[in-house]
Amino acid sequence: MNLQTIINTLELTPLTNPADFESIQVEKGYTSDLLSCVMAGAPHGSVWVTLQAHGNIVAVAALLELSAIIITEGAMPDPATITKANEEGIILLSTPQPSYWTVGKLWELGIQEN
Amino acid sequence: MDGAPRQNRVISDQEAENISRLEELAYEIRVEQVMTSNPYVFTTSQTMREATVTLRQMRISGAPVLHNGDLVGILSIEDVIRCLIEPDLDSPVTKYMTTKLITIRATDLLVDALKMFVNTKLGRLPVIDPNGKLVGIITKGDVTRGLLKALQQETQVEEMRRYRASRIFEDIESDRTSLILRYDIQAHDFTHGGSASSRIKRALIRLGASPQIARRAGIAIYEAEMNLIIHTTKGGVIRVEIEPHQISIDVYDYGPGIADVQKALQPGYSTASEEIRELGFGAGMGLVNIARCTDSMSLDSVVGKGTRLRIKIFLPQQEAMGEGPVPKETVQ
Numbered sequence: 001m002n003l004q005t006i007i008n009t010l011e012l013t014p015l016t017n018p019a020d021f022e023s024i025q026v027e028k029g030y031t032s033d034l035l036s037c038v039m040a041g042a043p044h045g046s047v048w049v050t051l052q053a054h055g056n057i058v059a060v061a062a063l064l065e066l067s068a069i070i071i072t073e074g075a076m077p078d079p080a081t082i083t084k085a086n087e088e089g090i091i092l093l094s095t096p097q098p099s100y101w102t103v104g105k106l107w108e109l110g111i112q113e114n
Numbered sequence: 115m116d117g118a119p120r121q122n123r124v125i126s127d128q129e130a131e132n133i134s135r136l137e138e139l140a141y142e143i144r145v146e147q148v149m150t151s152n153p154y155v156f157t158t159s160q161t162m163r164e165a166t167v168t169l170r171q172m173r174i175s176g177a178p179v180l181h182n183g184d185l186v187g188i189l190s191i192e193d194v195i196r197c198l199i200e201p202d203l204d205s206p207v208t209k210y211m212t213t214k215l216i217t218i219r220a221t222d223l224l225v226d227a228l229k230m231f232v233n234t235k236l237g238r239l240p241v242i243d244p245n246g247k248l249v250g251i252i253t254k255g256d257v258t259r260g261l262l263k264a265l266q267q268e269t270q271v272e273e274m275r276r277y278r279a280s281r282i283f284e285d286i287e288s289d290r291t292s293l294i295l296r297y298d299i300q301a302h303d304f305t306h307g308g309s310a311s312s313r314i315k316r317a318l319i320r321l322g323a324s325p326q327i328a329r330r331a332g333i334a335i336y337e338a339e340m341n342l343i344i345h346t347t348k349g350g351v352i353r354v355e356i357e358p359h360q361i362s363i364d365v366y367d368y369g370p371g372i373a374d375v376q377k378a379l380q381p382g383y384s385t386a387s388e389e390i391r392e393l394g395f396g397a398g399m400g401l402v403n404i405a406r407c408t409d410s411m412s413l414d415s416v417v418g419k420g421t422r423l424r425i426k427i428f429l430p431q432q433e434a435m436g437e438g439p440v441p442k443e444t445v446q
Contacts, residue, residue: 020137036399039333052394059308063332
């Protein structure tokens, strides 16, 4: 599944610089708002669903080399976080939907590995 | 998975990395960085004969046409051919030039230029400044050259860094050589949380560590770094000693100390405040993660004095760092 299809289907808003989302393949996902659990559990290249929106999510995603973070419930990261994400090459996507809905949609799209 | 079938040729990871980086560069580089500044221009008073001679002598396939300094058209080789068929070489360039102008701004990104080339099938675009004045011309060739140059520069810089770093221990003779990295971590500095671990991870990759080793070290050091930020009163220090076959990480602080070390090591146990937990920290998994990612770990703490965490990651023989690349046949 490519990231562009995910963005279109879930109607996500990219918060970071535009990129060639079609070339980014996502097969795995993870969800948690506890950063240490993400550290322990999120697989390489996965998409991470969380309602955390502070700067540290970028550090976590960069260390784990995640493909994107979907920030749920319309939580908005501050500009410094978005700048940091652009620097680290982390894609931030936003949705007004809750995490439960978002994960359900990703599952329907066939992203079922974790 | 989905979409059109891909080409059969297998693309290596390195190639795939370069392709996406090339695409990224198209979003970073601006038209003005790759365009031809002060291009050759025609004026409306010139004839097609003069223009034809100029194009041939200058070996260019087209040029903008100016009237009193304002861009009014563009004359390309196709226009010259139409004129030669007639033949009508004594007419002014204004008769054959294209006046339907598609321009691009100097500050636009290369990706915008690429989209315009694809959508218009044009070979060259006049580049204008905010006042609409001609400042340059950009061709598909300029874009390709600009991107390749940028990519080559980046690759060379990173390769040079990796090459130098990956051989750092090779020519130094001692009974035991190591490289020590030290990072001072401020208490409650959430803004920089994770920056020391990211930098250490990058250093390890440059030194020739495998991605798995770098990832394990990154996770362990991130957790230790966040512990210093969350729990200490005066911050602390992360000291990483890198030897060809092991990474020794020493994390120490000056208080407040851990009252019950055994409890602190239990999964799910945390003393983090409600405020900190709301940020997603304090899951009580930090030390558990550190233990999981490392080969040895010891934690000593004295309340009122401070805490010292010592961890080690051992590298397999064939994955040694800083001793140059291992001959391929020995890596199996």
